[in-house]
Amino acid sequence: MTTSRAARPVGAVTRGTTNPNRLRRMDRWIVASHGGALRRAGSAVAVDLGYGAAPWTAVELLGRLRRVAPRVRVVGVEIEPERVAAAKVFEQEGLSFVHGGFELPVGEAPMLVRAANVLRQYDEREVVGVWERLCARLAPGGMVVEGTCDEVGRRHVWVALGAEGPRTVTFAARLGSLERPSDLAERLPKALIHRNVPGEAVHAFLRDFDRAWAAAAPYASYGVRQRWVRAVGDLAGDWPVVGGAGRWRQGEVTVEWGALAPRGWVGR
Known part of the structure; x- marks a missing residue:
């Protein structure tokens, strides 16, 4: 791997915390709202950006998306080289892992970029720049989904963006875990939490x-x-x-x- 400054991934290493099934609520919404576009795109690329210390979320994303878009391919992108090396044993047809950051070194323009729990450590002033960088990489009709959830995926809030910028904010929860809807405030994405x-x-x-x-x-x-x-x-x-x-x-x-x-x- 080259160590030249120009080749360094854009971004910072995250904590890497992850758990199986953590992003099920976000994935369920993506399938419902964007599955048709992925299917029509044929062999489209979906990116799991910053999947963390273990590749569970990327593996799960492939399975969930292929139920509605059988030719979709998932690329897990991680800024920490050791995490990429550890994930390689999970590669399969339609699933690969690469070293990178917000520059998205995945070859073709993706139809989907999912970034969960990635921007929490960044300054609020940096969010717009990251959003614009990711949206600029999208294929026509593509979507970025960026947000935050708790460790086991009971509470989740995310923003959906297209090439034109942010479109919607979604609040999702295991309802039995809520005393009131404002309990979701602790999981607001970086653009909104402050x-x-x-x-x-x-x-x-x-x-x-x-x-x-x-x-x-x-x-x-x-x-x-x-x-x-x-x-x-x-x-x-x-x-x-x-x-x-x-x-x-x-x-x-x-x-x-x-x-x-x-x-x-x-x-x-």
């Missing part, structure tokens, strides 16, 4: 979500899922919620990025 304060849109959204959740308390007798669906339905009266009850029943709610963007947002 904006959960009065005067910012994401703070107002979570406040309104908690109010809708409290108002939906009588539905708890039918189960936590029914309470969540009712709360999201009420929330959709005031916020631009994307998608319908089929997704809500999965413990999700997706909102247009523009409604939650930080004050003074200057990105694309």
